[in-house]
Amino acid sequence: MKRLMKYLIVGGVAGGATTAARLRRLDEHSEIIIFERGEYISYANCGLPYYIGGTITERDNLFVQTPETFGTRFKLEVRNLSEVTAIDREKKEVTVKDLRTGGLYKESYDKLVLSPGAEPVRPPLPGINQEGIFTLRNVPDTDHIKKYIEEKQPRHAVVVGAGFIGLEMAENLHHSGINVTIVEMADQVMTPLDLSMASLVHQHLKTKNVEFYLKTAVSSFDREDDRIVVRLSSSKAIKADMVILSIGVRPDSHLAREAGLDTGKTGGIRVNEYLQTTDSDIYAVGDAIEFTNPVTGTQMITYLAGPANKQGRIVADNIVRGNNKKYRGSINTAIAKVFDITVAATGVSGKLLSELNIPHISSITHSSSHAGYYPGALPMSIKISFTPDDGRLLGAQIVGYDGVDKRIDLFSAAIRKGVTVHDLADIEHAYAPPYSSAKDPVNIAGKVAENILDGTTKIISWREVAKHHFEEMFLIDIRTRDEHQLGSIEGAVNIPLDELRQHLGEIPKNKKVIVFCGVGLRAHVACRILMQSGFPEVYNLSGGLKTFETATQKQSNEDIFANDYIGHDDHIYQGSKEKKVPEPLEESRIKDVDACGLQCPGPVLKLKNSIDKLAVGEAIRIKATDAGFYKDVRAWSNVTGNELVDLRQKGAEITAIVRKGEPVTKMPSQRGNSGSTLVCFSDDLDRALAIFIIANGAAASGKKVTIFFTFWGLNVIRRQKKVHVKKDMYGKLFGMMMPRSSSKLGLSKMNMAGMGSKMMRSVMVKKNVESLESMIKTAVDNGVELVACQMSMEVMGIKKEEFVDGVQLGGVATYLERTEEAGLNLFV
Ligand code: FAD
Numbered sequence: 098m099k100r101l102m103k104y105l106i107v108g109g110v111a112g113g114a115t116t117a118a119r120l121r122r123l124d125e126h127s128e129i130i131i132f133e134r135g136e137y138i139s140y141a142n143c144g145l146p147y148y149i150g151g152t153i154t155e156r157d158n159l160f161v162q163t164p165e166t167f168g169t170r171f172k173l174e175v176r177n178l179s180e181v182t183a184i185d186r187e188k189k190e191v192t193v194k195d196l197r198t199g200g201l202y203k204e205s206y207d208k209l210v211l212s213p214g215a216e217p218v219r220p221p222l223p224g225i226n227q228e229g230i231f232t233l234r235n236v237p238d239t240d241h242i243k244k245y246i247e248e249k250q251p252r253h254a255v256v257v258g259a260g261f262i263g264l265e266m267a268e269n270l271h272h273s274g275i276n277v278t279i280v281e282m283a284d285q286v287m288t289p290l291d292l293s294m295a296s297l298v299h300q301h302l303k304t305k306n307v308e309f310y311l312k313t314a315v316s317s318f319d320r321e322d323d324r325i326v327v328r329l330s331s332s333k334a335i336k337a338d339m340v341i342l343s344i345g346v347r348p349d350s351h352l353a354r355e356a357g358l359d360t361g362k363t364g365g366i367r368v369n370e371y372l373q374t375t376d377s378d379i380y381a382v383g384d385a386i387e388f389t390n391p392v393t394g395t396q397m398i399t400y401l402a403g404p405a406n407k408q409g410r411i412v413a414d415n416i417v418r419g420n421n422k423k424y425r426g427s428i429n430t431a432i433a434k435v436f437d438i439t440v441a442a443t444g445v446s447g448k449l450l451s452e453l454n455i456p457h458i459s460s461i462t463h464s465s466s467h468a469g470y471y472p473g474a475l476p477m478s479i480k481i482s483f484t485p486d487d488g489r490l491l492g493a494q495i496v497g498y499d500g501v502d503k504r505i506d507l508f509s510a511a512i513r514k515g516v517t518v519h520d521l522a523d524i525e526h527a528y529a530p531p532y533s534s535a536k537d538p539v540n541i542a543g544k545v546a547e548n549i550l551d552g553t554t555k556i557i558s559w560r561e562v563a564k565h566h567f568e569e570m571f572l573i574d575i576r577t578r579d580e581h582q583l584g585s586i587e588g589a590v591n592i593p594l595d596e597l598r599q600h601l602g603e604i605p606k607n608k609k610v611i612v613f614c615g616v617g618l619r620a621h622v623a624c625r626i627l628m629q630s631g632f633p634e635v636y637n638l639s640g641g642l643k644t645f646e647t648a649t650q651k652q653s654n655e656d657i658f659a660n661d662y663i664g665h666d667d668h669i670y671q672g673s674k675e676k677k678v679p680e681p682l683e684e685s686r687i688k689d690v691d692a693c694g695l696q697c698p699g700p701v702l703k704l705k706n707s708i709d710k711l712a713v714g715e716a717i718r719i720k721a722t723d724a725g726f727y728k729d730v731r732a733w734s735n736v737t738g739n740e741l742v743d744l745r746q747k748g749a750e751i752t753a754i755v756r757k758g759e760p761v762t763k764m765p766s767q768r769g770n771s772g773s774t775l776v777c778f779s780d781d782l783d784r785a786l787a788i789f790i791i792a793n794g795a796a797a798s799g800k801k802v803t804i805f806f807t808f809w810g811l812n813v814i815r816r817q818k819k820v821h822v823k824k825d826m827y828g829k830l831f832g833m834m835m836p837r838s839s840s841k842l843g844l845s846k847m848n849m850a851g852m853g854s855k856m857m858r859s860v861m862v863k864k865n866v867e868s869l870e871s872m873i874k875t876a877v878d879n880g881v882e883l884v885a886c887q888m889s890m891e892v893m894g895i896k897k898e899e900f901v902d903g904v905q906l907g908g909v910a911t912y913l914e915r916t917e918e919a920g921l922n923l924f925v
Pocket of ligand 1: 107108109110111112113132133134135142143144145146179180181182212213214215233234235262349352382383384385399400401402403405
């Protein structure tokens with residue numbers, strides 16, 4: 098009689114449970130035991146964030162099976178709270194620790210399957226083990242987080258790491274009414290995406306009032322007033338009530354390694370195409386294995402539930418039927434809901450292909466989820482990468498609202514089948530207006546790629562255009578005049594498409610001609626006209642102005658909760674937890690004032706004049722478009738004893754409601770004079786050095802320091818690298834004449850065409866004196882407030898994006914408020 102086989106499985110969730118169920122379906126008579134370290138098996142990890150956020154209301158719904166129901170259905174033994182601690186490959190037995198009793202015992206096997214998953218990274222940062230800092234991997238983690246939220250009612254959470262799970266947590270915490278700050282070390286969220294696509298996510302997060310810091314790491318955690326202080330690499334500190342660490346995961350492969358099984362460079366367990374480890378009686382699946390990525394040919398780990406399930410099935414087949422099924426690897430097809438948008442990727446991103454030196458072309462298209470004439474069509478942005486020779490699809494990314502899921506699955510299937518962009522152009526899809534268009538977004542992506550491959554069109558990326566040189570390129574905005582006036586790329590000439598043929602003589606033939614429109618469609622028509630009219634170098638800006646603008650604008654969203662509320666007692670309340678709920682205000686007691694179009698200090702003056710005419714308790718609702726007003730109105734209300742009841746910004750329009758209060762009659766001494774204010778008016782290197790030496794000294798002695806940069810002083814805080822922003826003629830002229838950034842400043846005396854400043858800098862190096870750039874950074878790191886005068890910026894055509902990180906905009910009111918608190922006020 099055939100001996101009964103004994104199968105042991107380590108891990109009872111995605112990969113482990115699937116393997117066990119399939120094993121039983123193929124072999125009714127074997128002995129199967131699952132060991133699971135935790136209490137639960139076969140639960141929905143992917144649903145955990147949604148249970149925390151309250152979208153999934155029933156905890157029980159997370160459990161696909163219980164150990165009992167699973168055991169009964171499949172006639173197998175589920176030993177939960179049982180950890181496999183060692184594997185003896187010689188004797189073919191494992192050591193198991195019963196976590197209820199602490200007792201150890203051995204269990205023999207014929208075949209062993211490892212599905213231990215991945216563990217969240219928890220770096221040894223100072224203070225990381227204090228209360229309120231969580232990782233999320235399993236049900237107990239979920240229960241802890243949920244309980245903490247219910248009991249402590251946190252108002253502000255920091256999510257460290259902006260991967261798929263980090264963003265899901267951000268959304269779910271936000272959904273629970275918690276202010277969320279994300280801290281991410283990379284320059285973008287969701288690293289499987291390219292920046293051009295991630296920037297769409299950034300802009301969406303901004304609309305949801307999620308604060309996020311990019312290119313920023315957490316350096317430590319402290320505790321202050323029973324709150325967690327999250328200290329960042331930029332020396333900024335965020336006070337929060339809870340922290341979710343979502344920095345990443347790593348394969349839980351120590352058991353395999355200790356048993357002498359091979360692990361690879363990624364740390365994952367090495368398996369062959371039958372998912373057999375280096376021991377033929379031990380198989381492994383899921384997050385813990387590494388496998389050759391079919392697109393790149395490199396070893397990778399896939400942290401996704403779908404592949405773990407598929408591998409479990411293959412392993413069961415190979416164990417019972419002899420190695421008869423090969424695993425073909427995963428192409429990392431993933432999708433996530435990020436607030437209102439859906440973000441998905443499959444295959445390999447453009448940046449990874451570049452890193453791996455894999456030749457490719459990437460193209461971006463913007464389409465609609467369904468026919469534009471049918472109500473509810475929503476934008477969908479697609480980026481595909483393909484081989485330049487035969488057009489084989491290598492990767493696709495989509496950011497959109499509706500229908501992203503079905504398109505990404507199509508792309509995924511296409512990549513798996515080795516399909517080319519020609520096939521994409523041809524894919525036959527189901528079409529009726531509510532679902533798609535006669536040309537589906539997938540077809541359009543394919544057709545555009547086909548045009549690129551066969552030379553019908555040439556494309557250029559937003560990156561290349563962003564660093565363009567006027568001497569080499571001629572940029573044509575092919576949109577209508579009205580569209581052009583609403584914003585375009587700096588230096589572009591506007592020739593509306595329908596007039597292009599009449600203006601061919603004005604376009605240089607010895608330059609690269611770059612044509613763009615909103616998304617690339619009209620530009621394609623223009624490119625064809627130009628190419629057939631003898632222009633040798635014509636390029637369509639891939640993704641059009643939409644991609645260019647989203648990718649080149651400021652990506653992070655910092656400081657949105659800072660100084661959230663300034664109370665009458667002069668305290669700056671941060672975060673809305675302490676925020677006092679303003680007294681209700683009857684609509685009849687509010688007067689509307691329009692200050693749109695006025696520059697600083699116009700809106701504040703108008704507010705003052707209007708409020709002067711009111712009785713105490715009445716209010717002004719003022720609308721303004723001067724960006725500095727957002728900060729000024731708070732400061733002004735604080736200084737004057739009026740109450741800022743509401744402040745919001747929609748697009749460029751700022752609306753504030755200010756209730757008239759009793760006049761403030763505080764003596765200067767009551768305010769304290771522990772601050773220092775410095776006005777930086779000059780852009781001379783020596784003067785700027787003097788300012789920052791004093792500022793850093795004052796900050797070091799515990800003073801609150803504000804430097805107010807006005808007129809020429811603004812040049813001190815401009816970035817070294819040119820930032821592309823839209824400017825009018827005067828702005829451009831000023832820009833050309835003025836030194837850009839601290840590195841270009843000259844001395845006030847003995848500058849000798851720049852020789853003097855070079856000498857000064859070299860002496861400073863010799864004498865070990867910090868450079869000006871380093872002093873600026875030190876100042877920011879030490880909390881010195883750098884405020885750029887909004888009005889001078891307008892006059893000189895300088896935009897916020899041109900400043901180094903950490904600069905805020907403000908107006909006269911901000912400056913005056915700071916001087917009231919200052920014992921030292923210098924004008925340099
Ligand atoms: P797991 O499902 O993690 O199971 C491993 C099990 O092994 C664990 O329960 C562990 O306790 C147990 N174990 C480990 N070592 C031992 C031992 N020595 N003895 C006994 N037991 C042991 N993927 C998606 O595709 N889409 C999503 O939307 C998605 N969302 C996610 C959300 C969250 C919050 C998390 C944590 C993961 C998410 N994933 C998602 C990833 C997905 O859950 C994993 O890829 C999948 O579960 C991996 O399966 P696995 O069997 O390898 O590991």
